Structure formats: structure tokens, C-alpha cells
Amino acid sequence: MKNGWKKMLAVIFSSTLILAACSDGGEKEASSKKYKIGVTQIVEHPSLNAAFDGFKKALEDAGINAEYEVQNAQGDNSNNTTIATNLVSANVDLIFANSTPSAQAVASATSEIPIVFTSVTDAVGAELVDSMEKPGGNVTGTIDAHPDAITNTMKFLKDELGAKNVGMVFNSGEQNSRAQVDAVKEMLKDMNMSVVEASVATSADVKQATESLIGKVDSMYIITDNTVVSALESVISVANENKIPMMVGEFDSVKRGGLAAYGFEYFDIGYEAGQMAVKILKGESKPADLPVQIPQKLKLIMNKDTASTLGLDVKDEWKAEFSE
Known part of the structure; x- marks a missing residue:
């Protein structure tokens, strides 16, 4: 009888080791x-x-x-x-x-x-x-797209910089861009402001399109348009040379020389x-x-060097952070 119990315990112990080994192997495989x-x-x-x-x-x-x-x-x-x-x-x-x-x-x-x-x-x-x-x-x-980003940007251009005509360079073939431009135009109807459009097809068109806005606008807003942002330095050079404040759609464009952005x-x-x-x-x-998510944080970031180039005094009440 004792021998029988010993054999049974041995079988149980061996089975436990086998199961443990298989379990470990399965976890390792999954991870x-x-x-x-x-x-x-x-x-x-x-x-x-x-x-x-x-x-x-x-x-x-x-x-x-x-x-x-x-x-x-x-x-x-x-x-x-x-x-x-x-x-x-x-x-x-x-x-x-x-x-x-x-x-x-x-x-x-x-x-x-x-x-x-x-x-x-x-x-x-x-x-x-x-x-x-x-x-x-x-x-x-x-x-x-944060629901308050465009609203805050347009209010800043009007209330703080006195803008009336906003130049927008964008690729009209990008649905993403067309939606943003239309949203700005709709908003400005009630703000006594207007949008002047300059459409591009490729990044090679960006500088010429930006130059076409000179004399027609007193500010610019460069949205998150992939074509234009990929050639952003062309827009920045034209805007700064002509002392035109240019708001942008995201922080990386501020770091590259855009004046400011309400973004994330x-x-x-x-x-x-x-x-x-x-x-x-x-x-x-x-x-x-899984619901589509919007950006969780929205804040104003400014480029001090660009503000200086444009001759702007950065006001404390703007509560802006500054790009590095």
C-alpha cells in the first residue's frame, strides 16, 4: 500500500512539473x-x-x-x-x-x-x-484637431494683433486641409475678417504661393497641411521678410520659426x-x-525670436509658453 502511494505521488509530482514547464513556455511564447x-x-x-x-x-x-x-x-x-x-x-x-x-x-x-x-x-x-x-x-x-484651437487662434489674431485679412497656404487636394480652411472661413464670417487662399499642389509651389499673398494679407495661418509644413521654411522667410505675423497649427512649426500656435x-x-x-x-x-480621440492638452506656445523679428512685445496676459 505504501509503495502504491509513493508511486501515485511520484506521478502527480511529475505531472505538475510538466504542466508548469508547459505553462512557462506558453507565457514566454506569448510575451x-x-x-x-x-x-x-x-x-x-x-x-x-x-x-x-x-x-x-x-x-x-x-x-x-x-x-x-x-x-x-x-x-x-x-x-x-x-x-x-x-x-x-x-x-x-x-x-x-x-x-x-x-x-x-x-x-x-x-x-x-x-x-x-x-x-x-x-x-x-x-x-x-x-x-x-x-x-x-x-x-x-x-x-x-482640438475643438478650440482654430477659435483661439483667430481670436488671438484679431484681438491681440489686429488682423483683418488672414492668408492661408494649403494643398486643396488634402481633405484634411480643405476642412480646416472651410472651418476658418465659416468662423470669420462673424468676426469681420476674411481669408485669402493660396493653393499648392506640391512643396515646390509653396514659396511662390506665399509670395502671392503679399499686399493682400496682414497675417497668416498655416494649418496642419502636410505639403506646406514640409516646406515651412519657405513660408517663414517670406512672412518674416514682410513683417507678417504667422500663426501655425502645431508646436514643431513654432520651433522652426512660426510665431505661435494653440496646439499640442x-x-x-x-x-x-x-x-x-x-x-x-x-x-x-x-x-x-474604440472611440476616436481628440488631443488631450491645448496651450499657447510662442517663438520669442520670431516675435522680436516682427517687432512684437510679448504680453504677460497672453500666458504663453516659449519654444526652446
């Missing part, structure tokens, strides 16, 4: 799984790059082992379809779409692979999601998009169930 993430970005510029950095940091912080397949359209919208096809063919686990045209291309290319976007201004208008609260389908993400850090909205991707990759949520 070491490498996810393949497709990345599509419309163009190289600091804001979009910062958003991608934020996205990667969120996955890293969550312990996600990721391999990135990065493709850049180099500012050419016609490349987006090819990039989307390539990423779908690569059978990636998730696609990170960094800009409106990038997101639209991959959304048209697949209804199965999860897509998380950022640097998109009007997700509903771009037909990426059914609504902000209930995206539906396989697409969700974070937008780069693109790293932050990229990070928030990354957190959404983590939930999707871990099977905790589906894109359809």
Missing part, C-alpha cells in the same frame, strides 16, 4: 510574439515623425515586441495606393496610418486588417469612421494611438469599439 506593424506616412516632417515616435513608445511601454514595415509616400498622393497594397500583401498584424491620405488609402485597401491612424483632422469627413464615438469597421485612431504635442497623439493599437493587438478591443 515574445513579434507583431508585424505596417506604417504608412505621407511625407517626412517633424510633426509626423514625432507622432510615429510616440506610437512606437506606447507599444514599447506595453511590452509589445514589434517589427515595423515603414513606407513613406514622399509627399506624392499617388504613392499611397501602392503603399497600401504592399502593406496588405505583407499580411501585417496592424497598420499605423500617419496622415489623412495615408489612412484613406489603407482603409480602401483592406476591411480586415486593423488600422489605427493619427495626424487626421476630420475622420468622419474623410470617411474613415462612421462617427467619433462609434467608428465601426476596422479603423480608429486619434485626430490632430504630436508625440502625445501618436502615443495615444499606440495605446489603442496595444488594446487591439492584445485582443482586448476591436477598432469598431
